[in-house]
Amino acid sequence: MSVTTKIKSAAANAITKTYGITIDESLVAVNETKSEFDGDYTVVLFGLSKQFKKGPEEIGKELGEKLLVDNSDLFTSYNVIKGFLNLTIADEYYLNYLTAASSSQNLLQFEKGKKVMVEYSSPNTNKPLHLGHLRNNFLGWSVAQILKATGNEVRKTAIVNDRGIHICKSMIAWQKFANGDTPESTGKKGDHFVGDYYVRFNDEYKKQTSELLAAGQTKEDAERHAPIMKETQQMLVDWEAGKPEVLELWRTMNSWVYAGFDTTYKRIGSDFDKSYYESQTYLLGKKIVDIGLSKNVFYKKDDGSVWINLTDEGLDEKLVMRRDGTSVYITQDLGLANQKHEEFAYDDSIYVVGDEQNYHMKVLQLILKKLGMPYANGIHHLSYGMVELPTGRMKSREGTVVDADDLVEEMVQQAKEKTIEKSKVDDFTGDELTQLYETIALGALKFFLLKVDPKKKMVFNPEESIDFHGFTGPFIQYTHARLKSILRKAVEESSKSLVQSSNSHLEPSGEGLKLLPLEKELLRLLEQFNTVVHEAAKGFNPSTIGNYVYAVAKTCNSFYTEHKVLTAETEEKKQLRLQLCKLTATTIKEGMALLGIKVPERM
């Protein structure tokens, strides 16, 4: 049980005993005490003051006394300033946590949770992944990891958008312009190779429409009559009809793309338990349409198209099936939601999808509810904001899209330069170095994207590379490496020394040990790990953990700058600090792992 929980429950208890009033623990407001005041945690009394018709200071004194008497193991002193009851937590409490956490297998405590599906990534097979996909992937992977770590059974899925007119565009362009080139023949990564033909299509299309415009056609006509567009539309028809040579080309080109995606996913540490392909799921919606019609949730118009009326819910009428019987985007998603539930029977299904689709996701859930689907309430849209450039949104038309592979490569180069300049790893082998560069590069990139609240849009400036200083992944990695360095040296020393005290797993006695402010501050933070992770899980928000781990690293840096570890004042202090270093390193490592970030032993 965390300190804050204990304080809340103790305070609720004290209130009952002192005033004879029962109050729900969750209503007790507990904050961390601001650093300029004495104390560790603060109970805010204004709310109580009103209820009890007593001055907050008086209540503070009475409660403070009571808490101290009843919980002498937890509190050592209190003070009241205005309406704030500041409580000082006993050193022993934290020392106990240090001992318990150090010897426990798992820092996190949890009960058996739910079955959760997390969907993320959703790439199109006509172009390579970009920075937006990275935010999506990192978020999805991290949320899945956090949910696992808090006791849930998690299945990670991707939906691959592998069919439709946009896919045909790159296929047509390849047929016309490639002269039989392949990724193998050109040495190009498959997804980039195909993406180039998508761009090539657009160039040609633009050329053709402007020719038609010049010939006197209206813009609309020109766009419709451009020969390459007509061919593409025909190809889509052929694809749907199952024309063998079209399917063959489609399979071939998609396989190139998948090979490229695999490389990228592997490099960035993203993976899935199952991928769904739209080419296989786009017909699933039909079943839903039938259900909807039979339940009178959907209705058919004269032309045969099928609709749902959501105006009572403040939304529009929404088409769910075209008059030609083909399904639209929302219908496919309805079908897929159903299919996923049949396969996994999830309690919760989390969609990591950009916030431009807020409306779509709202409609999706609403329709499922109206259809009476029992899983509808478990659907949760983890809506995240765009990654923008300082000039605004990335636009493929203007060529400002930041490519994922390029960015990762750039980060690796930068990590390499920095490492050569700074590091103490001259004895690393080539492989170890390569590994280290990847670790640092991805640490910087992932942390950069995950430290921000998902729902907020964020800015990436390609002119300034992602930093390795300050509130960054490498800063935290560096702290970990230094801690490990201290711990290595400690082991070295103790093995050299003849005295070799048997306390290789450090046991601070607790008796007579007085924690210094920075030691206590660090421990206070470490003790919050559990609470923070559960908070992150509840809010599907990895940034909570990012902020926390940074605070730990920062405090730790001050701590070991200020206090000597290996040459501490006494042997007892030394053991305490070593154990503190060890637990800090573990907490950092586990916290970062929840973000998908590795921490090196040395850097």
Place this chain on the structure above:
RNA sequence: GGCCCGGUAGUUCAAUGGAUAGAAUAGAAGUUUCCUAAACUUUAGAUACAAGUUCGAUUCUUGUCCGGGCUACCA
């Protein structure tokens, strides 16, 4: 037009309705004899505007201004 989201130091990000709004970076000044200066210490700098609710508002409500998104028989 309608609906949704946002506006915090020069810049990028924090802050369950609580105390003097935190960090990072850029700026100024310092620190290398436990471990590794990718660090530490000090310093200066911000809640778009106006009302309202409250003991107390960056946070809740309303209005104004400014940005962004959605509003397809595209996905």
